[in-house]
Amino acid sequence: MTDTVRVIVNGEPQAVPRGSTLLGVLRTLALDPRTVVVEHNRHIVRRPALDAVSVAPGDAIELVHFVGGG
Amino acid sequence: MAIPLEGGRDTPFEVGGRAFRSRLMVGTGKYADPAVMVRALEASGADIVTVAVRRVNLDRAGSDDGILGRLDPKRFFLLANTAGCYTAAEAMRYARLGREAGFNDFVKLEVIGDQETLLPDVAGLLEAARALVQEGFHVLAYTNDDLVTALRLEDAGVAAVMPLASPIGSGLGLLNPYSIRLLKQRLHVPVVVDAGVGTASDACVTMEQGVDGLLMNTALAAARDPVAMGHAMRLAVAAGRMAFLAGRMPRREVAVPSSPLEGMLD
Numbered sequence: 651m652t653d654t655v656r657v658i659v660n661g662e663p664q665a666v667p668r669g670s671t672l673l674g675v676l677r678t679l680a681l682d683p684r685t686v687v688v689e690h691n692r693h694i695v696r697r698p699a700l701d702a703v704s705v706a707p708g709d710a711i712e713l714v715h716f717v718g719g720g
Numbered sequence: 721m722a723i724p725l726e727g728g729r730d731t732p733f734e735v736g737g738r739a740f741r742s743r744l745m746v747g748t749g750k751y752a753d754p755a756v757m758v759r760a761l762e763a764s765g766a767d768i769v770t771v772a773v774r775r776v777n778l779d780r781a782g783s784d785d786g787i788l789g790r791l792d793p794k795r796f797f798l799l800a801n802t803a804g805c806y807t808a809a810e811a812m813r814y815a816r817l818g819r820e821a822g823f824n825d826f827v828k829l830e831v832i833g834d835q836e837t838l839l840p841d842v843a844g845l846l847e848a849a850r851a852l853v854q855e856g857f858h859v860l861a862y863t864n865d866d867l868v869t870a871l872r873l874e875d876a877g878v879a880a881v882m883p884l885a886s887p888i889g890s891g892l893g894l895l896n897p898y899s900i901r902l903l904k905q906r907l908h909v910p911v912v913v914d915a916g917v918g919t920a921s922d923a924c925v926t927m928e929q930g931v932d933g934l935l936m937n938t939a940l941a942a943a944r945d946p947v948a949m950g951h952a953m954r955l956a957v958a959a960g961r962m963a964f965l966a967g968r969m970p971r972r973e974v975a976v977p978s979s980p981l982e983g984m985l986d
Binding site for chain 1: 747748751754757770771772773775778786787788798800801803813817820821822888936938
């Protein structure tokens, strides 16, 4: 049993420590939770709940923010 | 720079229960230099600026490529769009993400139907508009200049109808003033013309049709000097609005002298 699991973050495979929460995934990626919106398997997870949701192998995570647009 | 004008009183621009000073809204896309963008937005006098929802670039994580580092949400009202969405479901997903990322429950709803023209898919637009209104969104619906679609959008409860002047990014100006006037005459919700304006005269002519507001992006971003064009657009929108409120003289196909006919020398 490895100590990491593979999840899909923004369409790309990403290894994160087994048992990570969504907040842990953000930490692994060096992202500030205040600057991103997290969608976990198509459900938006709000900031206060990020440390309460664990990720499982194969989970689809989308990390989005505002960029310039019309 | 405020331009005080005698008799130039206008009502505030109201949409979704909020009042704004400026009738001009501007996009934040396609700027080569973010510092120029901020100065252009300031020059335009816009209160409402649009933004898009996209994936965080994980290769550049930490060196924030988002736009919130550049825009003060206390100064600008950030209006999230659903640009790039081709189905109602996709647009609804982006709208919800935008609401989480943002500071309000307003969305500029776009459901695009054709890649080449970026013209809207009105069936998808209506479906998404109905659902998002039910979810409590204030929906500003980007649509074509078709009256019937606009009426259906109003029935769906949108906060504003946003007909195009001409295709997104085209700079062709207002192609069908008749349709835009018709929409404004028939709708009760605000009409904000969105897309197609190329230069100040386009903005002025559009506002002269009596619409409530105007949204543009490329006209500023692709100008040689976006900051100067921001100034020009602020003046053009104000001039067009003022001319509409003033009421233009009737068109005549014959000359009518401006000077007295009496008192001429023998």
